[in-house]
Structures are given as C-alpha cells and as structure tokens.
Amino acid sequence: MGDPVGILGLGTYLPSKVLTNADLEKIVETSDEWIQSRTGIRQRRIAAENENTSDLAVGAAKAALADAKLTPADLDMILVGTMTPDMPCPSTACIVQAKLNAPQAASVDVAAACSGFLYGLVMAQQFVASGTYRHVLVIGAEVLSRVVDWTDRSTCVLFGDGAGAAVLGKGTQGQILSTYLGSDGTKAELLKVPGGGVAHPASHASVDQRAHYLKMNGTEVFKHAVREMSKACLKAIERSGVKPEEIACIIPHQANMRIIQAVVERAGMPLSKVYLNVDRYGNMSAASTIVALCEAVRDGRVQRGDYALLVAFGAGLTWGSCVIRW
Numbered sequence: 001m002g003d004p005v006g007i008l009g010l011g012t013y014l015p016s017k018v019l020t021n022a023d024l025e026k027i028v029e030t031s032d033e034w035i036q037s038r039t040g041i042r043q044r045r046i047a048a049e050n051e052n053t054s055d056l057a058v059g060a061a062k063a064a065l066a067d068a069k070l071t072p073a074d075l076d077m078i079l080v081g082t083m084t085p086d087m088p089c090p091s092t093a094c095i096v097q098a099k100l101n102a103p104q105a106a107s108v109d110v111a112a113a114c115s116g117f118l119y120g121l122v123m124a125q126q127f128v129a130s131g132t133y134r135h136v137l138v139i140g141a142e143v144l145s146r147v148v149d150w151t152d153r154s155t156c157v158l159f160g161d162g163a164g165a166a167v168l169g170k171g172t173q174g175q176i177l178s179t180y181l182g183s184d185g186t187k188a189e190l191l192k193v194p195g196g197g198v199a200h201p202a203s204h205a206s207v208d209q210r211a212h213y214l215k216m217n218g219t220e221v222f223k224h225a226v227r228e229m230s231k232a233c234l235k236a237i238e239r240s241g242v243k244p245e246e247i248a249c250i251i252p253h254q255a256n257m258r259i260i261q262a263v264v265e266r267a268g269m270p271l272s273k274v275y276l277n278v279d280r281y282g283n284m285s286a287a288s289t290i291v292a293l294c295e296a297v298r299d300g301r302v303q304r305g306d307y308a309l310l311v312a313f314g315a316g317l318t319w320g321s322c323v324i325r326w
C-alpha cells in the first residue's frame with residue numbers, strides 16, 4: 001500500500017431556481033401526493049437559461065478548490081462525470097478547464113451516467129496513488145432539465161440540476177479505503193437518450209420522435225438499482241475491512257426514497273444512517289452522490305475519523321461504491 005489518497009476539499013453549486021411539485025402540477029397531469037409518495041421528492045433545482053453544465057461544474061470546482069486551499073494552477077487533471085455535456089464535442093471537462101484557467105490539467109469527461117462521479121473518483125484515486133498526478137479535480141455536474149421530456153410525467157418529475165466537486169490528493173482526510181465498480185451493458189435499453197449520437201443522428205424525424213429526450217423503463221430500473229446498489233454496499237465494506245456497524249453514514253445516489261429504503265434494508269443497514277437530500281434536489285444524476293457527501297460533511301453527519309459509504313447506480317447500467325474515512 002502506498003501513501004493514502006484522500007479528499008482535500010469539497011464544493012457544490014446548486015442553481016437558485018426551485019421547481020416544486022406544485023409547479024409541476026401546472027406542467028403535466030400529476031400531484032404533489034403522487035410524486036412524494038412514489039419518490040420522496042418535494043422540489044428540484046433548475047439551471048438558468050444562460051447556465052450550462054460547465055457553469056455549474058465551475059461553480060462547484062471553485063468552492064472545492066477554496067476548501068482545499070488550492071488554486072486552478074495546482075490541478076493536474078480534471079474529470080467531469082456527466083450525462084448532459086454542454087455539447088457532444090469537445091468534452092465538458094475541457095470547457096471547465098478553460099473557464100477555470102487550469103493550464104496544467106489534462107481534462108476528460110466520464111460517461112457513466114448517475115455513477116459518473118464515483119467512476120471519476122476511482123480513476124482520480126489511481127492517478128494520485130500511482131504518483132502520476134498530485135491533484136485531481138473530480139466533478140459531477142448535470143443540467144438534466146434540458147434532456148428530460150417535459151410532456152412525460154413518468155420521468156420529468158424525477159430529475160433536477162446541480163453540481164458537486166472534490167479535489168483528490170495525498171492525505172488522510174476523506175481517505176479512500178476501498179472501491180468497487182460494475183456495469184451491465186446488456187441492460188442499456190432500460191435508460192437512455194437514443195437520439196443525437198451516430199446511431200440516430202439529429203434529423204427532423206428524430207426531433208419529431210422526441211428521440212433527444214431521456215427514456216426510461218422505471219419499474220425495471222428500480223429493480224436493478226435495488227439489487228446492484230445493495231450488493232455494491234456490501235462489496236465496498238468487505239474490501240475495506242471495516243465492520244458494517246462501524247459505518248457512520250451511508251451516502252447513496254439520491255434517485256428515489258423508495259430505492260434507498262429498499263437498498264439499505266437488503267444490505268442489512270439502518271435507514272437512520274443514510275444521508276438524504278432527494279426531497280430537496282430530486283435525482284441530479286452524476287451530481288447526486290457528491291452533493292450529498294458535501295452536505296453530509298457540512299451538516300456534521302460525517303466527522304473526522306468517521307467511516308462513510310458512498311454508493312451509486314445509473315444508466316449503462318453502471319454502479320459503484322467506496323468506503324472512505326473522513
């Protein structure tokens with residue numbers, strides 16, 4: 001084992017506009033009661049018209065750098081987990097690098113949907129552990145409000161916009177003790193944005209078919225999310241050598257309250273240890289887990305020396321988990 005790799009700083013950026021369930025009742029045929037009882041979501045944030053994913057990412061990055069007492073010039077690499085890039089090419093990470101003015105940083109996006117931050121975290125850990133880079137910025141950032149179909153009540157009520165960031169380097173705060181990643185591409189059909197790639201390029205027909213919006217088989221995704229996230233919890237704990245009862249805080253991907261309840265129940269862990277913010281932000285995909293970690297630390301739910309378990313699941317299908325000691 002080499003030197004410990006840890007989290008030197010954390011930051012978030014949440015757009016100021018709040019969209020409540022009551023607001024959604026005016027857009028699609030739904031109700032606050034339906035949304036809360038099925039998902040636990042009360043409201044979500046929506047990016048302003050002039051805000052793109054890179055802007056949210058930069059907001060979170062600046063906060064994380066300030067927390068780490070570092071400057072953009074200290075960054076050797078920028079990884080952006082996102083499924084809502086500013087554009088297909090170049091990467092959002094390169095746009096973030098320019099906006100931050102981080103000239104030394106290699107920059108690339110991580111396309112693992114809602115697991116994007118966790119995949120990025122594990123990649124960053126490898127670069128730091130190997131001694132290749134000193135400081136790697138990992139961001140989860142999404143403007144989902146521009147890829148959800150606002151005529152489809154079964155999906156548009158679930159998602160929100162936001163960003164979170166972490167700076168990784170050598171250190172014992174937020175030390176990454178174990179990691180676990182997985183995927184199952186045979187289930188790719190369950191959650192996708194079919195249009196806009198080379199399989200279905202943008203055309204008048206693709207726009208008419210609403211192919212550029214997110215499509216989801218909610219019931220199937222629900223089942224796989226519960227199965228894979230509960231397994232991922234146990235894998236990361238087992239690899240860490242920490243006892244399950246020693247985990248002080250569980251920080252899951254915040255897609256749906258019912259998924260989270262089922263995951264901890266299956267993993268044999270108490271719901272009282274889970275940090276929750278799904279009620280305030282909905283599912284922010286790659287931003288969800290990192291925003292929840294930032295808030296859990298800010299709120300004192302994760303304190304120095306505590307063990308925390310992060311677990312995520314998303315389109316791909318993809319999933320991942322890690323145990324950190326704060």
Ligand SMILES: CC(C)(COP(=O)(O)OP(=O)(O)OC[C@H]1O[C@@H](n2cnc3c(N)ncnc32)[C@H](O)[C@@H]1OP(=O)(O)O)[C@@H](O)C(=O)NCCC(=O)NCCS
Nearest residue numbers: 030031034038114153154157218219221222255256313314
């Ligand atoms: C989407 C989800 C909340 C639906 O909950 P559910 O309990 O499975 O609901 P059902 O699929 O049984 O739908 C029941 C009914 O509600 C209706 N419905 C769907 N969305 C609705 C809404 N926003 N408001 C009111 N009714 C709605 C459906 O049309 C359906 O009506 P029908 O029975 O007349 O056809 C649930 O499947 C889910 O959370 N899936 C996982 C989604 C997710 O988190 N994905 C991201 C993972 S990273």
